[in-house]
Amino acid sequence: MNIGDVSRRSGLPAKTIRYYEEIGLIRPDRSPNGYRSFSESDLHRLSFLGRARALGFAIEDCRSLLALYADDSRESGQVKQIAQDHLRRIDEKIAQLQSMRATLAHLVSCCAGDDRPDCPILDDLGALQAESGEAG
Amino acid sequence: MNIGDVSRRSGLPAKTIRYYEEIGLIRPDRSPNGYRSFSESDLHRLSFLGRARALGFAIEDCRSLLALYADDSRESGQVKQIAQDHLRRIDEKIAQLQSMRATLAHLVSCCAGDDRPDCPILDDLGALQAESGEAG
DNA sequence: CCTTGACCCTCCAGTTACTGGAAGGACTAT
């Protein structure tokens, strides 16, 4: 298969596939004409990568997961560890975004959003910091 | 004030403050010795930036917000528009993360996480795609 | 044989918002 074929079948852009080769996630053969020549197994790896990335795993996590996937003597505990760490990071990100969201939604709801200059959003952003703590 | 002072008072790293100057968000004076010399107004802008960034606004949004903040004839509608767009992007991100989270949490809960190789997480990532669509 | 068009190649630059570090000048205290 040429790169266009695996691109269509994996759903990954050709650019991304070349990038994955560059960083060593896949090692497709080469045809005599210099084109990359992908096997079903390469395609399988790419699909794996596509899914792992869709779940938000970092590239380096994907590398580890691929290695574990290929390792018949792996311990599922190692996989679970990676997934749980990632889950925790996702939870942190969600919490942070929800906190932003709450503040922002409040500010938005306070703003008339008309043609007058008064704006609680800017007021809040520009408010002087309350400096807590006495002389040092 | 030198950069160390505004760094402490704004909570922004000195590196970040230099970066903000480089991209034109602030224009501190210079002392004869070449040091940046920050006014209270510079500090105010930096605090504004720190808050806006903490709410997740992109740098270019911050630039627009600062301009509106300085513009007495602004319309609050412009500010609200920026904030609402940002809110929508945050909501999209949260939704995406929650979707990832759901899938991932399910997979994690299915994985024994012991010393045996069987792993539903890897099984899922490596599962063959169901190809929908007939011959072409 | 030539052309057209789709496909492929490599290499370089840009994205976002910083962050780290090297190399060196300035200022303060002793």
Next chain:
DNA sequence: ATAGTCCTTCCAGTAACTGGAGGGTCAAGG
């Protein structure tokens, strides 16, 4: 003079691609 802290600029790196230039390859049609 010296040590230590602060400041300067400049360069490189981060994460994971993405866009584009410049050019080779291949299959179909005339």
